[in-house]
Amino acid sequence: MRGGLGGPRLLLRRLREVMAEPVSAQARLDRIVIHIAANMVAEVCSVYVQRSDAKLELYATEGLNREAVHLTTMTTGEGLVGLIAEKAEPLALADAQAHPAFSYRPETGEEIYQSFLGVPILRGGNTLGVLVVQNRARRTYSEEEVEALQTTAMLLAEMIASGELQSLAAPGQSLSLQKPMALTGSPLSDGVGLGHVVLHEPRIIVKQLVAENPEAESARLDCAIQAMREQIDMLIARGDRYGAGEHRDVLETVRMFANDRGWMRRLREALESGLTAEAAVERVQNDARAKLQRQTDPYLRERLHDLDDLANRLLQQLTGVAPPHGGALPDNAILVARNMGPAALLDYERSNLRGLVLEDGGPTSHVAIIARALGIPAVGDVPNVTDLVETGDAIIVDGGSGDVQLRPPADVETAYGEKARLRARRREQYHKLRDMPALTRDGVEIGLHMNAGLLIDCQHASEVGAQSIGLFRTELQFMVAPSFPRQSQQYTLYRKVLDAVGDLPVTFRTLDIGSDKVLPYMTKMEEENPALGWRAIRIGLDRPGLLRMQLRAMLRAAEGRGLRIMFPMVAKIGEFVAARDICLREEEFLRSHGYATPSELKLGVMVEVPSLLWQLDEICQLADFLSVGSNDLTQYLFAADRDNKRVSARFDDLSAPNLRALKSIVDAAARYGTPVTLCGEMGGKPLEALALAAIGFRGLSMTPSAIGPVKAALRSVDLSALRAVLTPMIERLDHSVSIRQELQAFAEAHCVPL
Template structure:
């Protein structure tokens, strides 16, 4: 069937006409296989559809016994059809019955057919079925025929994915795309969200498959490839980022794929089969995705993201569509993305947003911080989630356990509906405790403060009964802004924050950028190890104009109020002294120019660099207060990158080395009469909060949603008993095991809610 190259194009046009006819799903599919058989000069054409139970069911045939339709099934890997489904690769045989995988089905009457050609029906790399043609005579199918059948399979994939054939399925035997699935990721923000999928970067739908002018399509493809290459080169030359999380090494990988000869050759071959440029990109990506999804090598599976990236870039060039942006959402939307930045999340309509699921992004990522600020159930590190969902799919997000349920069956949906109602009742209980003094059973007060980074966060302070804003992350304003915020813009935000807290104190942290917090409008400094590089106070001291502007905005905003400012990433008392001198210089500037000054100014330090553990007496003498950043302190103590999945869970904050360091800090504060708080993720977990209270912490700052559960735990615990239980384990010589299990058992015996 060389059918010249007009064969596939003519077939696709006819199939499009069939798709538009007002007939039922079975009649439409029956007509499709008749047209395919005629065009391919084959005696048989059959369509097998992958069911949710893993079986392949014969849905239509021309040439085999019609009685076998919806009766003949085989499992993935069984027979030639099952082999194609398993490997996601075409199979062409001149003597099918001689193949070891051949499986004889007497009800089909296929024993008289010798030649066999089958191709997978793929969409987004997902296996939807198998399309087969057969001939009585032994013959060798040409590459053009294989290409033609693969092209035709693309149209069938859209038909299956549309749900039109669902009416033909037996109860409980829906298609692969409708299959219920459960995934487990990393919990980012507690809560349960039930709704429907909205893809942050939705799949670009290719509507025109058939090329009217193949040469024109080739020119379009070449122009798009060249434009994409130039765009990537410009991004690398600028040291900038295109989208979120795309650093230079990622861009270099993308550039490598953009120049890969094999990939370009496959694109041109797909064009030669009669496809448009967009359809050719989708065809090639479908094949690559199907193969890579079946790889067990993690490195090869990671290349799937790179290929997706390059294919999406090329499709955007061809269609003129830019990256998706936020905006209005349908009711009960669950946002699903490979990754996204805090600014992108804030662009979405919060009123209809019920949850967030990311392929990447750990608990300490910036988008996770925003999700917690919004009180949005969120999960990160959900494997291949963007490959497995379609917009509109039913989905459940359990931010507490890290579970994601796709297309859940009714019993699972009902169970989670009850869980959501139970959580709502628990939240109501926490709300009733809002104004209850947070005092332990043995009379020790533990002050609970709130972490914030956006103006919207501050509205929650009174709702949850936070004593103050224990940490206001000023860098978030810089990260979501299109350009560097001016003095007036910074002042306006800080003033609004102070006013929104209704008299509660606010502790502002100066700009903590660098490492993974790269401002989109600021040239990225290439460093071998950015987490230990030029960041936070180091940038502020090297660029004093930047730090002085921020300090001036804060001090002006604090006119007539108590003012608290702390400096991040301080490694030596000398650094703190330099930062303090800049603050005093700005205070003097405001005094000279007759600005109203804060009634008091406390300058503190974030203890997150281990070197301060050997300068505790000196830093306590110099600073007005200390605040422990447990996220960074823990990763630096254990030399374990908190965003590295292989090592982030290797060490536990509830282990003697970590607790000894934390106790040394609070003990030093007590010796010098300086307040010490803890504002990392550790303080927002009930079990960890008990441990912190037991070793001497009396001020904990956390996300708004964590205050209720921590308050309930604190009210139920006897700190003296917890201390007596904990200290012997912390002081055990030569024992660095986590004490989590023992402490959990103690809490349960003591009736502490966790």
């Protein structure tokens, strides 16, 4: 490639022709190394491919002993080839044998070659192998030659990623890109899903690597960068978000990278090596990913997302290809994405969807709520999963444990298949309990209700035997809509919900937005502490027109039926009184204008702000019912962000302080005869549900799939015996012993299924 840009352009053209020939994988690879050696005026060209056991195996060579192919191996970090794989950086040496990492392999016959140039074969920042050229004479390889070999390595990466070389692997061996991987994340939605990967945002494949007209490519890159910067500026100015789950600070970081001089310089250098604009972006991103993935600093590793975002935006500008979201799916599809909003998940056709895996997104994220509503097994917080998978890879999702098995071996697939069948049998057992009450062995009945947020959820109420919709999250309608729903649209939804459940009561929660629940068509407020900021009822009272519109839609929808409405995030009595007065005025307005109003109106409060714990006597006398939002109440009690993995696991729902707080609510409600339920995630876990029943809760609302397991546990327990064990645990001063462990021991000793 010393003859200028015609060299790499001619080589790439020839290699493309070789890739299209109907020959075996080994013959194709042998021809490729011959072409590269000839073009680079090198006496040796070798391709080493990384296997799943992290060893680098010689797959093809021109110049070395052919008998060494598939026999010579080295570990990552061993020898010059291993060093390149470990560092993911090119290495050019005039005297290779003088390098301290040089490792002699007598079977190859390479001792006569002095100069050495090797580059990593990268894809998505992951090392798939190493491409090497060697010469007898000592010579210094030019930067142009290094760049040209890197360009050629991009083509080999495509070949390895296609899976074609897997046929050359020894029995029991696989390539690194095809190796089985066991990944762990956060459980989002229970269930086991077996299927094949479908990327939510498929990679843009760069097919044209070498530029025919470098000046034109430079102009294309300039235009794309300018358009991308304008797009980011516009999104920030509008307070909008690109993709679900990204907030303004993320966009600000991406904008910073988009204007970074170092990044621009690297793009220019890649372009000057003769690449197309698309290939230059891919080259720079590959190199950046390879470096950042090897960093131990978590902050630097997190910058991968920002750089990925930037590269994807730029490739979309260059190719004009927008990532396809939603639509039909192949059979047994497992969606894999960096992040996803609730609307994006609902866009997919559900019949073939078997699971969801996300790099971001915790158990309380809104996409997790949708996944649970749809009964889709889901796992979140799986680091770099989108870089580890290829479309079509076999994958297993265990939404109960948070485990993800990528390209699983046959025995693992068999074991999970059996687990899925066992779950199906358990569901049949739970279905038999559907019409039976959640009656403990000593005769205490616990009301089991269902959380919902979409019309589609309501069909599950009769399927699982829920006694009511204990929480209908009205904000989900707002989050999946392209614009703020009009009163008529809200009325239609609430009417359909009431019709869908027949005689079952429905408790509607008024709009709970703010903090992490940002509507895509509303300007996001910049707040230092959004979880403690302008949200929920605070927005409703400050923007009473929004609250009145929603309340009027609910009141009209009930017409002649009972209606239950509760207000979220109430921190003081006055807020509930103000919201109640607005609702009663709306009811009187409708009545005076001839509309049918609810036959019975019950107004309640969500107890989720700790300040209400010291106003329980007053609120119990004013509200018709209480509903404990344990998700927020617990995070506020412990000052621990439930979506922050560093602190969310530090505090247990079954700790004495939390159970004492919850018991104080039950006790106050009992004093005034005020009905109280708990509608947080805590109530949907069998062990936690047992504890809640033992401290006095007689109503729990949960995701539909949790009703069966919770009912089975409650029907198997003697509540008075459990209370006798639990009460001293809550009251004792010594907390060295875990309440959770003691409760689990009690359940096992008394054959209570968990």
